[in-house]
Structures are given as C-alpha cells and as structure tokens.
Amino acid sequence: MDDGESLPVHRLLRHRARDRPRGGDDVSFDYHAPRSVGEALALLERYGEDAHVMAGGTATVLLMRQGLLRPGHVVGLRAIDELRGISRTGSGGLRIGATVTHREVERSAEARAYSSALIEAFASVATVRIRNQATVAGNLAHADPAQDPPPMLAAFGATVNVRSPRGRRALSVSELAVDHFTTSLAHDEVITEIVLPPLEAGSRGTYLKFLPKTADDYATVSVAATLRLADDGTIAETRIVLGAVGPIPIRARRVEEALRGRTARAVAEAAALVREEVDPIDDARGSVSYKREMARVWTGRALARLLR
The missing domain is CATH 3.30.43.10 (Uridine Diphospho-n-acetylenolpyruvylglucosamine Reductase, domain 2)
Incomplete structure (x- = not known):
C-alpha cells in the first residue's frame, strides 16, 4: 500500500x-x-x-x-464535500473540516503555517496507513484519552462546531470528552469543523509523547503545550494539556499558574505540580506512580523545549 x-x-x-x-x-x-x-x-x-x-x-x-x-x-460522512478542506480563517486562525484525515493535516501547508506543533501531534498518530484513513472529527468523537491530536487541539484552544436536527452549537475541544470513550455529543449531533483561534504574536507550541515500545504504540504520557513570553522575558501565558494519564485530556492548571510571570528557572518546580493533577491507572504501560513521575518529566521537557 x-x-x-x-x-x-x-x-x-x-x-x-x-x-x-x-x-x-x-x-x-x-x-x-x-x-x-x-x-x-x-x-x-x-x-x-x-x-x-x-x-x-x-x-x-x-x-x-x-x-x-x-x-x-x-x-x-466521507461523501459530504462541505466537511472537507483545511483553510486559514480571516482572522488568522485555522479551519479543519470534520472528515479531513490526520495525514492531510500532517501534510498541509496551511496547518504548518499555523504551527509546526500541530503537525507534530498529527504525525505522531499510529502509522501512515492509519493516518490516511482516520479523521480529525472521528478522533475527537471516539474520545480515546491516549490519542495524540486532542491534547494539542485543546492546548491551542480549538473549538468544535456541531450540527443536529435542532440547530447548531459550538463547544471547546476541552468540553467534548467527558470520560473514557464518552463525549458530550448527543446521538444525533455531527461535528462539522474544528476551528483553531489565531495565535498571539510570540506564541509557540510543542507536542511530546513518551512511547514504551514502538513508534505506533499508545503513549504512556503525552504533553501538548503552548507558551507566550512577555516583553520582559517572563512567561505571560502557557497552556499545558496531558494525554494518556486520565480519563480525558487533562489541563495542568496548577502548573500554568505557577509559571505565570516567572522565567525558565521556575520550570522544574512548576512541572512537579503536575503529579497531583493527572489521574492515571495501572496498566501494561506502567504503574500509577511511574506515570505520575513521567508526567512530571515530560511536562518539564516540553516547557524547556518552548523556552530554548
């Protein structure tokens, strides 16, 4: 193939x-x-x-x-033309149609121009064969907590637009998953597009995952992070979302708060707080204590990468 x-x-x-x-x-x-x-x-x-x-x-x-x-x-849904395509919005954001595949995002010039971190997340999914078939909306609707794109989309503050026989509504990616393989969508709702907001000047992002076995395996922990520095070099804003260490992607709000107004010297201390924010389970990829420690390590690495 x-x-x-x-x-x-x-x-x-x-x-x-x-x-x-x-x-x-x-x-x-x-x-x-x-x-x-x-x-x-x-x-x-x-x-x-x-x-x-x-x-x-x-x-x-x-x-x-x-x-x-x-x-x-x-x-x-694959025969519906209006659910396809990747394009920049008038305000500088990014629109991804519901049936766009992971591979299409990975190879999209528009997506890369928005942020290379988005490419990193989608390119991390399984194999090329799977990425050629799996869609962005399908990935979100499946609500597998170990998948790669949802944490990155959440870290960018992406919105999901939904239609049903009753009308339209919009919700953040962070509001979509409510438990393992469970979303807030009604049975008759269809995701039509995912919209990422324009990035503020100086914003940057990254996506890292720790794999215990092969490159197409599920992560033990994944970290999606965005960061913006103030004019004085301190951290003005950061958003950190972890995957595979809870029933849904987990926002590390305590870490974010600990970093606000600080410099790179605060990363190690702040990253340690993530151990109490994640909610992992024991499985073949590690014990609860091991996953908490890996969450700390990889959160620190993601932040260090953004602050280079």
Whole structure:
C-alpha cells in the first residue's frame, strides 16, 4: 500500500452489510452515504439511536468487529464535500473540516503555517496507513484519552462546531470528552469543523509523547503545550494539556499558574505540580506512580523545549 492509499473501510462495510442475518456473532446493518450534512441529519433523526455516525471508520469498524457496537444504520460522512478542506480563517486562525484525515493535516501547508506543533501531534498518530484513513472529527468523537491530536487541539484552544436536527452549537475541544470513550455529543449531533483561534504574536507550541515500545504504540504520557513570553522575558501565558494519564485530556492548571510571570528557572518546580493533577491507572504501560513521575518529566521537557 503506497503513501496515498487508504484502508478500504467503506467497501468492507458495504460487503458486511449485504446478506448478513442479524443476531449471533455477525451483525447486519444499512449503510448510508449522504451527500450533505442536511441529509445526514435527516437520517439520524429518522433512525434515532439505532444509527451511528462514521467518518474514517478506523474506530467504528474495530468496535463492530469486536461486537461492542451494533448499529442498525451506519451514516457515513466521507461523501459530504462541505466537511472537507483545511483553510486559514480571516482572522488568522485555522479551519479543519470534520472528515479531513490526520495525514492531510500532517501534510498541509496551511496547518504548518499555523504551527509546526500541530503537525507534530498529527504525525505522531499510529502509522501512515492509519493516518490516511482516520479523521480529525472521528478522533475527537471516539474520545480515546491516549490519542495524540486532542491534547494539542485543546492546548491551542480549538473549538468544535456541531450540527443536529435542532440547530447548531459550538463547544471547546476541552468540553467534548467527558470520560473514557464518552463525549458530550448527543446521538444525533455531527461535528462539522474544528476551528483553531489565531495565535498571539510570540506564541509557540510543542507536542511530546513518551512511547514504551514502538513508534505506533499508545503513549504512556503525552504533553501538548503552548507558551507566550512577555516583553520582559517572563512567561505571560502557557497552556499545558496531558494525554494518556486520565480519563480525558487533562489541563495542568496548577502548573500554568505557577509559571505565570516567572522565567525558565521556575520550570522544574512548576512541572512537579503536575503529579497531583493527572489521574492515571495501572496498566501494561506502567504503574500509577511511574506515570505520575513521567508526567512530571515530560511536562518539564516540553516547557524547556518552548523556552530554548
């Protein structure tokens, strides 16, 4: 498979949807490919909670294969033109369409012009094969706390625009995930775009992750950080968000507050505070105490990188 190919997820879904009896280990469903957001919303309204929205399908197909997700109707979004594209906003921010893939962000000149840290986060996801298929909105809606893009998007203060049969609303990326694999989205809501605000002059960002095994493994801890210096060289503002050490991406507010008005000399002391802000679990990637310590170490490294 070359660099431009994608997983044949939609072909797989259509194949599985044909001539399969419901019940047992196999599940039949109807696959819908609406051409507009309006058509997608009408399908969600018609079929209610028996419908499931799918963008890239990397998570949806896996959950269906495992029997953890059994929708009667799958509403695919990839044929909807208005959900595509990456562009700069008039104010200097960045708009990312819901069905834009990780690889498209990684290779986007507009995204790189916004911040190379955004590229770092999206390029850190799994393998090129997965990045060619997985979408930005799908990643956010899946709410896996160990994924790479959500902490970076949260650190930039990104907003998610959502539509449903009842209308439109906007919420911050930080408000989207509420627990492991759980979001604040209603079953009939569709993410249409992600909007990053313009960066203040002098702002910079970085993304780091600690991998226990191979480059495509989940992180033991990840750190997304943005920072802006005041004219006198002190830290005017910073935003630090950690992934993989809690049920959702965790904002390190105590660390941020400890750094405000300080210099690089305060980093070690401030970074130590993150140990009490994270909420990790024991698993194959480490114990709770180990992950707390790694959160401290990698928060310090991210801040040191920003202050070079």
